[in-house]
Amino acid sequence: MKYGYFPGCSLLSTATEYARSGEGVLNLLGIEVEEIDDWVxxxxxxxxxxxxLLAVALPAISCSASEKQGLDVLTYCTACYSRLKQSNQVLKDSPELLQQINEIIEEEYRASERVLHIAEVLARDIGLEAIKAKVKKPLKGLKVACYYGCLIARLPEKLRIDSGECPTMIDDLMRAVGAEPLDWPFKTECCGAGLTLARQDVVVRLSGEIIEIAKENGADVLAVACPLCQANLDMYQANAEGKTGKQLGLPVLYFTQLMALAMGLGPEMLKLEKVIVDPMPVLVEKGLIDRGVYL
Amino acid sequence: MRWDITEKALHSEFLRTVEQRSGENVSSCYQCGKCSGGCPVVADIELTPNRIIRMVQLGLEGNVLRSETVWCCAACGTCNGRCPIGIDIVHIMDVLREMALERRVVPPPGAAEVLMFYRSFLDCVKEFGRLNEIALMGSYNINSWHLFCNVMKAPWFIFKSKITIAPHKIKQIDRLKRAFERIEELERKK
Structure with a gap:
């Protein structure tokens, strides 16, 4: 299987650990990726x-490029996923808009066959059995609160790949690598997303609540699928503590980092040092990581 | 809060324009309130989403386009998922923001920064084809006069190597700039 890889801007900077760990996991499972040429x-x-118009034109350039390479689009960031998938669909449904976009992007738009999220590729295209077969170090005893955020869960109904209120795809992946996914109520609550700089007050409140509920439900770590969720949930814990007086301190990892850990990939692929709330203590305590390897 | 619902507003084009541009049947909302029940930002805004929809029905154009709500919507889509008649409220908010921009409505305090952030974001994409987080933060902080926004987080960004200093520029940047300019031209004609 081969996919057209759309990294998205965050995976080149704030979320390189998502890129590396995802790449490692896909490699191990025999999946080939080719970067979409000159993606935007x-x-x-x-x-x-x-x-x-801009909201459709920007994704159109990348989807069309991927189709020219003859590949389905593979995304990591859920915002990119949501935008590319919706824009691709809107252009399939509306010939008038298509014509206008063709003029704007100076080419005949070629719709992508499929726009996929990495969780979907792992859980559906590859399948849980193939993943289980690659696990070297099951994440035994690790209680993971899987956090999907808004954008995977709330696509328009016909584009949705999982339940809108209680998705389970990442929970299935976590179970496949031996972890214990939690049944908890804030899986799809909003972290504040793009209001991160302009309305920090809102983001600190929302992200703080998510971390608090995950902790109350006994989470050891939070597993996320979106770079902006990761940044908001990880970075603002100290601010939320200052506001509510409650102690937080819950490591926020990409679900691919946890999969990579279970599959025995090394520190250079896991990049655990990039996470602000240190995940080492809990991973060492659970016997999942040899601290010596990281020092 | 009190608004005067005038005969003129009731018969204005506002409702029809919003319905036409969004393709959504705003008139069919019967105010169950589920959108606002799930909305994550209701604690921070004056007008809840169901109120905004009702005000659109009543033709209260100025009050709607001047509200903080349309700018503080995080576009999370909880409202869409829960609306029993399937109204795409996020899309309606997009249309309302576009209309506010076209009519040059000055955003209220607490919303101006959001618009500034979006503008800084898109300026960066127009320049490089991709977003560079450092360039974005810098230009947002300057444009909004929040010069020290997130400066306390800077050590993390550096020590955790979360940022790349060199911006990634796409090869076909000229084509992208022309695309932006064509869209801007279409906007001006409206």
Whole structure:
């Protein structure tokens, strides 16, 4: 299997640990990826919140490039995933808009066959059995609160790949690598997303609540699938503690980092040092990591 | 809060324009309130999503376009998922923001920064084709006069090597700039 890889901007900077660990896991499972030629930022909320043409035109350039390479689109960031998938669909459904976009992007748009998220590729295209077969060090006893955020869960109904209120795809992946996914109520609550700089007050409150509920439910770590969720949930814990007086301190990892750990990949692929709330103590305590390897 | 619902507002084009541009049947909302029940930002805004929808129905254009709500919507889509008649409220919010921009409505305090952030974001994409987080933070902090926003987080960004200093620029940046300019041109004609 081969996919057209759309890294998205965050995976080149704030979320290189997502890129590396995902790449490692896909490699181990025999999946080939080829970067989409000259891909462009999806525009995220900034585009769809202010200009509907831009919101479709930006993803269109990358989807079309991937189709020219003859590959399905593979995304990691859930915002890129949501934007690319929705824009691709809108252009399939609306010939008038398609014509306008063709003029704007100076080419005949070629719709992608499929736009996929890495969790979907792992859980559905590859399958849980193949993943279980690659596990070297099951994450035994690790209680993981899987956090999906908004963008995977809330696509329009016909594009949705999992339940909108209680998705289970990442829980299945965590179970496949031996961890213990928790049944908890904040799987799809919003972290504040793109309001991160402009309305920090809102983001600190929302992210703080998510961490608090995960801790109350006994989580050892939070597993996420979106670079912006990771940044908000990881970075603002100290601010939330200052506001509520409650002690937080819950490591927020990408689900691919946990999979990579279970599959025996090394520190250079896991990049655990990039996470702000240190995950080492809990991983060492559970016997999942030999601290010596990291020092 | 009190608004005067005038005959003129009731018969204005506002409702029809929003319905036409969004393709959503705003008139069919019967105010169950589930959108606001799940909305993560209701604690921070004055007007809940169901109120905004009702105000659109009543033609209260100025009050809607001037509200903080349309800018503080995080576009999480909880409202969409829970609306029993399937109204795409996120899309309606997108349309309302676009209309506010076209009519040059000045965003209220607490919302101006959000618009500034979106503009800084898109400026960066237009320049490089991709987002560079350092360039974004810098330009946002300057444009919004929040010069020290997240400066306390800077050591983390550096020591955790979360940022790359060199911006990634795409090869076909000229084509992208032309695409931006065409869209800007279309906006001006509206």
């Amino acid at each position: 930022c999806c525009g995220a909320t900034a585009a769809h919140a202010t200009n509907h």
